[in-house]
Amino acid sequence: MTRIRIALVSDIHGNLPALEAVHADLRRRGADLVVNLGDSLSGPLLARETAQFLQAQGWPAVAGNHDRNLIEQSPAQLAPPDACAHAQLGAQELAWLRTLPATLREADLFFCHATPQHNCSYLLETVLPGGAVRLASPSEIAQRLGAERAAFVACGHTHLPRAVRTAAGQWIVNPGSVGLPAFEDDSPCLHRIETGSPDARYALAERTARGWSVALISVPYDHRPMAQLARSRGFADWAVALETGYMGP
Template sequence: MAIAVISDIHGNLGALEAVLADARARGASRVVNLGDILSGPLDAVGTAERLMALGLETIRGNHERQLLDLAREAMNLSDAATDAVLEPRHRDWLAALPVEMWLEPDLYACHGSPRSDLEMLLETVEPQGCRAATGAEVTERLGGIDAALVLCGHSHKQRAVRLEDGRLVVNPGSVGLPAYAEDHPWPHVIESGTSEARYALVERGADGEPDAWQVQLCAVAYDWAAAARRAAEGGREDWARALATGYA
């Protein structure tokens, strides 16, 4: 049974629809959403409506927490734009989402890391920039999570890492935003280098390896030029550039 893993949609409904269609075509029978769902200048309400109707297994990310907990004047531009258009029923949906989930006895999902929705699990940010985390760093961040497969998002960086003990950690990348610049905890950029929407397919191994999870990292074309135009019309040239090029 193939499971489609999506994350970091950021209100990009066109990218979401393309990913869902691609996952269906590849035989996915289940879709898991790892959070950071709505925030951005694109289509937060349309994305919320679509996902609420689908009823996917979904956890919240840091942007959901920020939308629920912060006053608008304390929010960043993406959250503030989203906060201005959400209705109470959208907020109720976000508030009901868990922060982590055991999807199977050996399959665990979080947004950032098990200990923080702001911590990247597979990347490390240093004063010099962002680099791939070492196996020791990933193991330490996982703490007591002893799952054969761990799903995480947040960084927007599509990556799969198999640890020395055999555990597989998968970040499906971002459905809706292929690049961004950030200053927490130090200035850094994440860039995929192309405009495709990204997700992952995971499934158990073939006969003889019933507990061995395998992953396929997927990239899907969609009308990113239209998304970039919408971002530019909303005054977000940074988003427009990232959506059109995959670079921050």
């Protein structure tokens, strides 16, 4: 069995300083492959600069739901975080987004943004009526995987770092969010995702003769300028999330 070490990044959301901190940390630790699981630019931060940084790295990447919004919706249709990012992007950055596939596969490795079938569904989390969020059950995960039988599945979207091994032996890894440690959403009902710290997150997964080992890594960085930038652009909720890893009290 070939030994391989994979770094997984996801949900950067235009937070270039967080991405730079992750990049420095993963270079120190070493990786054979870095894969970006999407939602790279959306938000009131540094969309254009983040796109240029990612293009320079040349990492394999998939398109997240917000990436698709940026290229499929008109500026007037976009939600405020997407609209703020779109206003910063030029033709080159938008063209790069259009090249990103929905999923990637390499032998027994499968990479997606959310689930194998959808880019806007939770794979490892379930939202309960009333807004509580829990780890998805084995049967829920199996249903959401569908026919996907890859030995290693990587996903993002929920911003929550998790590593789950199914009864069938499949590893499913969500590296968490590089750039946005908390958010609020109203689908399927109003709920919060909160990691409880402002740190940038990513994952390292290593396959050896004994199988996979997974490290979920939290990287501190100076988050204050990004919080100040979000606040200056009218996104006080993003500022709180960037400062604390929570959406509020």
